[in-house]
Amino acid sequence: MANLKVPVGSAEHTLGDEHAPVTLVEYGDYECPHCGRAHPVVQALRKHFGTQLRFVYRHFPLTQIHPMAEPAAEAAEFVGANGHFWEMHNAIFENQPRLSLPLLGELAQALGLTSEDLHSALESREFLPAIKADFLGGVRSGVNGTPTFFINGYRYEGLNEFEDLVEAIDAELLSAKTQHRRAG
């Protein structure tokens, strides 16, 4: 029913081959425990599918119930602007139970930045517009909670377990192959 309204652009946070037959887009919230549980699942999926799968992460912070979600997303963008988005992304999820401003500072420091620079970026809200843009694109696409996954543009409605996602991606791979064969 719901389709991704914002196509994956070149400036986004992507992992994997641009020409991979399947693109998995996640709308996530760094403070959401369900996203925390989905994080290793996504890593396992990338390992399982290799070059067949491209992964894209977009922000969908639920700020009213997760007060640290937005600062965490901004911190990821700040570190990302300095070339280490995925390291920060992983570190935030891996330390989710103790998510706090000091923790974000520590993680940024571990990636070669200063917590002062991070805090001034948070204060100036420099990265907020990009996060809001992700959020609104998600809303328009029918994101109805976190995490929400889109597989080749279609909202995935199943469970966020490895086996369920593998099955859905396999089905998409199969249909992509069939179409390719027809086209060829």
Place this chain on the structure above:
Amino acid sequence: MARILTPGTPAPDFTLSVTPDQKLSLRDLRGQPVVLAFYPADWSPVCGDQMALYNEILPEFQKYKAEVLGISVDGAWCHAAFAKAQHLHFPLLSDFEPKGAVAKTYGAYREKDGFCERALFVIDEKGVIFWSYRSPVAVNPGADGILEALENLKEKRQSHGELEGSRRVS
């Protein structure tokens, strides 16, 4: 299963508790679009449940001057606790006594379960249903349908030239 009311139907009026000591009537909101969201129950065990999502999107709804109302059979005290816990900034109405009476007039009550469907209505400025949608009860319908309906309503109004000429907000 009852069918929910469809576009073109005048929205049945109601007066329900919005806090333990305050009531709200649909007709009081005439002149602006209203988003009426029936949902099964407070305290659903997921992050970003339907009401939390609408809460986040409130600024978008406000761009259309739309009033959002959540409605379930939970009591006013329950709503108050839920709204406080989730930091909700829009009213939750209690269709509590007689239970589900308003939901029934919209075809949005599940007799067997004793709670509301996940049914969405966008009501226009004149109190007529402009768009409605029922989601499977386990599926949070999100907000894309509502925003699209509000956008279509705005376009319809503009094409009918009903906007107050020069006061058009940019």
